Amino acid sequence: MIFYDEDNLEIIEKDLRYLQLLSNQYPTISSASTEIINLQAILNLPKGTEHFISDIHGEYESFTHMLKNASGVIKRKIDDVFGNSLREKQKAALATLVYYPEQKLELIEQTEASAEDWYKITLYQLIELCKNICSKYTRSKVRKALPQDFAYIIEELLHEQEDGVDKHAYYNGIIKTIIDIDRAGEFIIAISKVIQNLVVDRLHIIGDIYDRGPGADIIMEALIKHHSVDIQWGNHDILWMGAAAGCEACICNVLRISLRYANLRTIEDGYGINLLPLATYAMEFYEKDECKGFKPRTLDKDISNNELNLLAKMHKAISIIQFKVEGSIIKKHPEFQMDDRMLLDKINIETGEINLYGKTYKLNDTTFPTIDWKNPYELTEGERDLINKLTRSFINSEKLQKHIKFLYSKGNMYLAYNSNLLYHGCIPLNENGSFKEVKIGNIKYSGKALLDRFDRVARDSFFFKNDMELKNYGMDMMWYLWCGPNSPVFGKSRMTTFERYFIDDKDTHYEEKNYYYKYRDNEKICKNILTEFNLDPDNSHIVNGHIPVKTKEGESPIKANGRLLVIDGGFCKAYQPQTGIAGYTLIYNSYGLLLTSHEPFAAIKDAVKNDRDILSSTIILEHVVTRKRVADTDKGLELKSQVKDLEKLLIAYRKGLIKEGYESKW
Structure with missing residues (x-):
């Protein structure tokens, strides 16, 4: 009333x-x-299930499986619905069918003696599972998720009443007709995708979709098709965003990282970027250079020696161009306070040494055919021509531009959502744990205001095409966000790329982390951060990625008495020897928070053939007595x-x- x-x-x-x-x-x-x-x-109604994934790094097979199984949510739903009425092997087979209906059906048709019986049993199982998942949504929301071809039939079957004796024959008739008219396979595919879509209400990606793994473009296509997703930009995403905008320093870094991991599939096949000019240039100037320090990290890739040698030459060529271009940005922006990254002019080429921070180090490589030591940061005519061609390729890649626009439309520097604060890297802090002030233009920013300002600048770099002054400044800032000392997505004092290539002394490779990483296990500091972002410090959480949790060394992803959760556990295969696992994911449903650790995933083909799911261990972080509602x-x-x-x-x-x-x- x-x-x-x-x-x-x-x-x-x-x-x-x-x-x-x-x-x-x-x-x-x-x-x-x-x-x-x-x-x-x-x-x-009960609160919808949220799924958090971080630091995917192009590992599309693991990501695809994680997306389809919702980090074990579907398997748990199958357990809830069928309990002991199905054997574990049967549950595993049903779960695989839901994840990969098209591929599984091909195998079933070859192995099942009585396809009709199998279809009948399976259709009833899928309908029961779908009923359970749909029970927390309105009929209207479910209806919108249904495929057009089968919408009416699925809706009728989902709302069958168990005690509806009068309609029992009606529902049986629907199932029989679906099988008789040879639409059972298509129906199974349709209802499996409904289950996949509705089991998770919202997907959160906490940064770093790009680099290292081979399929970032495949992951982006999957995210574009997802019904509800948001993305918090990681430093590697920022790098690709800057490259797509036309930032030369970002383009050089993207290519260098791709060559470092022998991962050119995304660049060439995914985005159609022509690397022939780079290969031609590298062979011309580095033909007799073995480029030993630039041999790619091939992991399990099968690459010939000739190809490895070419990749190494391309790797070194683009790295030298990168150091030159970066030096020009640093000269242009003294406010970046990155003079310590101007290293080419610190080289004594006659002695083969470099002076860093008052100490002299021997270089392990003194072959620099394109550097003029009187003006080491000036690009040669050939380098300028090459970088222009590469920039045009990035700007004119239709698919890359589409994916980056999606990153902007669904992405931010951070997100405060349902009492959780999501960001990839860090909130820059001072030595005493207070928020660090960073000068951008003539204004100092800190905490939330700093991330808001960086968010605005990131958009300027891509969208301000008619104001080149703002766009150029934005592109320089995108590079700063990638590697600058006060960047919230980088979170370190310096990026020691040059040292790792040219100096053997590992002391020079050290990258000091922001004080945030000292304090992120401090409950008081984490509560201050939550308060800064207008969240209740006693009932909210920070969900963080970026720095892999070294589980095998005993590190816990749960920090600050549960106020902060780190879900980067090593999705990327390159990190797994350090972390000991293959990633963390987080589930937030109406009953509370569940953190899941995952073992390495073999391959989708193996999962389909042998009903193999990712082996996962789940920790219940919080369990509420009263179920959360919308x-x-x-x-x-x-x-x-x-x-x-x-x-x-x-x-x-x-x-x-x-x-x-x-x-x-x-």
């Missing part, structure tokens, strides 16, 4: 223009009342606000301030 008095009538009169617009959507007391009832019902979420706040507006509209109708059926002139 709605109560009103003179006070809220004044509020309604102030909001009359807005309410008149709202009346176009709900033109009668009946339609407004129906929507209030609908929204109140939604508020009482009303307890950020979406709930939006719905409550809509209810208030509709209640005002009802009052306006009943007091005659707006006539039913009113059509706004605006």
Whole structure:
């Protein structure tokens, strides 16, 4: 029942223009009342499941499987629905069918003696599983998730009542007809995809989709098709975003990393970027150079010696260009305070040594055919021509531009969502744990304001095509975000790329982390960060990626008494020897938070053939006594606000301030 008095009538009169617009959507007391009832019902539904994944680094097979099995959520649902009525082997086979229905059906047709019986049993199992998953959503939301071809049939089967004796034959008839008309396979594919879509309400990617692994473009295509996703940019994503905008330093780094890991599939096959000019240039200037320090990290790749040698020459060629281009940016921006990264002019080529921080080190490589030692940061004519060609390739790659636009549309530097603060790297801190002030332009920023400012600059670099001054500054800042000392997505004092290539002394390779990493196990500091981002410090969490958790050394992903959760556990194969696992993921459902650690994933082909899931271990971080509802979420706040507006509209109708059926002139 709605109560009103003179006070809220004044509020309604102030909001009359807005309410008149709202009346176009709900033109009668009946339609407004129906929507209030609908929204109140939604508020009482269980909170949707959120799935958090971080630091994917191009490992598309592991990511694809993790996305399809929802980090074990589907397997747990199968256990809930079927309990002991199915053997473990049968549950595993059903789970694989849900993950990979097309591939699994091909195998079933070859191995099942009685396909009709198998179809009948399987269809009933999938319908029961789908019923369970759909029970926390409105019929309207489920209906929108259904494939057009089978929408009516699936909806009928999902809402079958177990005690509905009169309709039992009706439902059996639907199942039999689906099999008889040879549509069972297509139906299984359709309902499996409904289960995959609805088992997770929202997917959060906590940065670093790109680099190292072979399929970042494949991952991006999967994310574009996902029904609900957000992305918090990682330093490697920022690098590709800068490259797509045309930042030469970012392009050089992208190519250098791809060559370092012998991963040219994404560059060439994924995005159609032509590397022939780089290969030709490298062979011309580094033909007799063995480039020993630039041999790619091939891991399990089968690459010939000739190809390895070519990749090493390309690797060295683009690295030297990178150091030159970066030096030019540092000269242009003294406010970056990165003079310590100007290293080419510190080389004594006659002695083969370099002077760093008051100490002299022997170089392990003194072959620099393209450097003019009187002006070491100047590009040669050939280097300038090459970088221009490469830049055009990045800017004109239609698929890359599409993927980067998606990163901007779904991405941010951070996200505060349902009492969780999501960001990839760090919040820059001082030695005493306070928020570090960073000067951008003439203004100092810290904490939330700093990340907001970097977010704005990142967008300028890509979208400000008619204001080249702002765009160029934005592109330089994208490079700074990649490797600058106060970058929240990098989080280190310096990136020692040159030292790792040219100096054997490992002391020079050290990259000092921001004080954030000293304090991220400090509950008080984490609560300060949560407060800075307008979250309740006692009931919220930070979800963090970027630095892999070294599980095999006893490091825990749970920090600051549970206030901070690190979910980078080594998705990338290159990190797995250090971490001992293949990644962490996080599930946040209506019952609480679950952290899952995963063993390395073999291959999709093996998973389909042998019903092999990723071996995972789950820790229950928080378990609530009272199940969380939509009303307890950020979406709930939006719905409550809509209810208030509709209640005002009802009052306006009943007091005659707006006539039913009113059509706004605006």
